Amino acid sequence: MRILVAYGSKRGATAGLAARVGEALAGRGFAVDVRAAADVSDADVPHYDAVVVGGALYMNLWHRHARGFVRRNATALRSRPVWFFSSGPLDGTARTSVIPPTRGVQRLMGLVGALGHVTFGGRLAGDARGFPASAMARNRSGDWRDPAHVRDWVEEIARWLNTRKPVGERLDDVSPPGARGLSLSSLALTAGALLGAVAASAGILLWEGAFPAPSPAPPVNTLLAEARGWSLVTLLVAPAAAIALAAARRGSLRGRLVWAGSMAYLVYTYLEFAVSGPFTPLFLVYVFTLALAVPALVVAAASVNVAALPRWFAGRTPRRLTAAVALLFAGGLAAAWLKRIVLRVASADFGWPDAYGSVGQVVHALDLGLLVPLGIAAGILLLQRRPAGYLIAAIWLVVALEMGAALTAMVAVSAVTTRQSLLAAAPFGVLPLVAGALGVAYFRAVRAPPPLASSPAERPEAPDPQAGVDVVPLPERRAQPALAADNGRMRG
Numbered sequence: 001m002r003i004l005v006a007y008g009s010k011r012g013a014t015a016g017l018a019a020r021v022g023e024a025l026a027g028r029g030f031a032v033d034v035r036a037a038a039d040v041s042d043a044d045v046p047h048y049d050a051v052v053v054g055g056a057l058y059m060n061l062w063h064r065h066a067r068g069f070v071r072r073n074a075t076a077l078r079s080r081p082v083w084f085f086s087s088g089p090l091d092g093t094a095r096t097s098v099i100p101p102t103r104g105v106q107r108l109m110g111l112v113g114a115l116g117h118v119t120f121g122g123r124l125a126g127d128a129r130g131f132p133a134s135a136m137a138r139n140r141s142g143d144w145r146d147p148a149h150v151r152d153w154v155e156e157i158a159r160w161l162n163t164r165k166p167v168g169e170r171l172d173d174v175s176p177p178g179a180r181g182l183s184l185s186s187l188a189l190t191a192g193a194l195l196g197a198v199a200a201s202a203g204i205l206l207w208e209g210a211f212p213a214p215s216p217a218p219p220v221n222t223l224l225a226e227a228r229g230w231s232l233v234t235l236l237v238a239p240a241a242a243i244a245l246a247a248a249r250r251g252s253l254r255g256r257l258v259w260a261g262s263m264a265y266l267v268y269t270y271l272e273f274a275v276s277g278p279f280t281p282l283f284l285v286y287v288f289t290l291a292l293a294v295p296a297l298v299v300a301a302a303s304v305n306v307a308a309l310p311r312w313f314a315g316r317t318p319r320r321l322t323a324a325v326a327l328l329f330a331g332g333l334a335a336a337w338l339k340r341i342v343l344r345v346a347s348a349d350f351g352w353p354d355a356y357g358s359v360g361q362v363v364h365a366l367d368l369g370l371l372v373p374l375g376i377a378a379g380i381l382l383l384q385r386r387p388a389g390y391l392i393a394a395i396w397l398v399v400a401l402e403m404g405a406a407l408t409a410m411v412a413v414s415a416v417t418t419r420q421s422l423l424a425a426a427p428f429g430v431l432p433l434v435a436g437a438l439g440v441a442y443f444r445a446v447r448a449p450p451p452l453a454s455s456p457a458e459r460p461e462a463p464d465p466q467a468g469v470d471v472v473p474l475p476e477r478r479a480q481p482a483l484a485a486d487n488g489r490m491r492g
């Protein structure tokens, strides 16, 4: 397996760290090229099976050659395992604590789905030239690069590379039948939540007492009608979620995403029924369903290898459109509810929710506390191409489709019961239609990344396989003392 270690370095410290990384990888049997990022041509990157990129930090910014390299080669990097390192603090903090990547580096990690990052200590020579380096050098010069730190980190990378399947199958771990197979408990939790949802829906549909009319009884029990409309859709969501779970078990990434989204739908639905519905024997069924749907949602989301998602959505994902719709929806919902809340506050309309007409307050709390943040997170993280954004947006799309359909059915059944025009439900139908169409495009974009060549012979135009580390010399202007001397100054 051939690995590229590319670095962006101004004064040679990061180049020295890159050489160390290369040496350690070569010592573990990999063929390694260590090269200045600016000297790597875009055509070279596809010849490597894995890439490590290192950048010196200046004013919290990664060296521009490292940034440029990642941006230029984002497409190729997305389909290979990639790790980043930064250098680094001019004190011992990199060794005594885990220093997270800077915001810019985090963004680049999201862009290419990097699997990991480490911050190594840095080095500043006492005779550093140029301002402000020379001023800093007066009291902060020294070498805090630690070879043991480098070795420990490379060990993690080597373990990752060695314990994966052959490189061509590596990316299957997003939806594997094997190591990441679904545990029996995750299946039991989901099955329990779905059974609870079916029981609650059947109870609401078949039993008048599920939503008893208040006293004095209104001409039409509209809350029962609404709950029945919603439950009709839940009866469709349950088998759809079961099919998604079965697909997830077979290793489908789409199955896992739809499964997670449907569990989120159940969480919202039964939280709302439990806290805003009337107290009946079905209350226990609502709470039972909620209690199982929450952990089922967690295990469904956790079954997805989030770091690899950008590579799976590298195709024609309607990323910007999905983000825009999620943000638009979240903003519209927040504005509508906040307007009502502000008006109530302004007119001093305070007090306890009353038993029958209290849905507004609970729904406002659930929407502003759950749905609006979900939409905002989906929109922002997807725009930033963060790995988690692809997962959250998928969950949002499924929730928007299923809840939009439930909302439409709720209004439609209520309209039929009160002998009003079905047209009242039409505006609500826009959300499931938009979410459905977007969802189809979004999920259709899921593609297994192109397999990597598992041996040099399979790689067209690949240079001859070559064991050991190949340190490409730094250009003249950045030339530093020889590698051995450089490393000799590192603290051991």
Ligand SMILES: Cc1cc2nc3c(=O)[nH]c(=O)nc-3n(C[C@H](O)[C@H](O)[C@H](O)COP(=O)(O)O)c2cc1C
Residues within 6 Å of the ligand: 008, 009, 010, 011, 012, 013, 014, 015, 056, 057, 058, 059, 060, 061, 087, 088, 089, 090, 121, 122, 123, 124, 131, 132, 133, 136
């Ligand atoms: C002007 C200046 C700004 C720096 N800013 C940061 C910084 O924001 N964060 C950090 O961790 N290190 C910072 N450093 C330390 C360098 O990142 C460290 O010296 C690094 O190892 C240099 O790498 P290079 O020799 O490959 O250019 C700064 C150093 C200088 C001279």
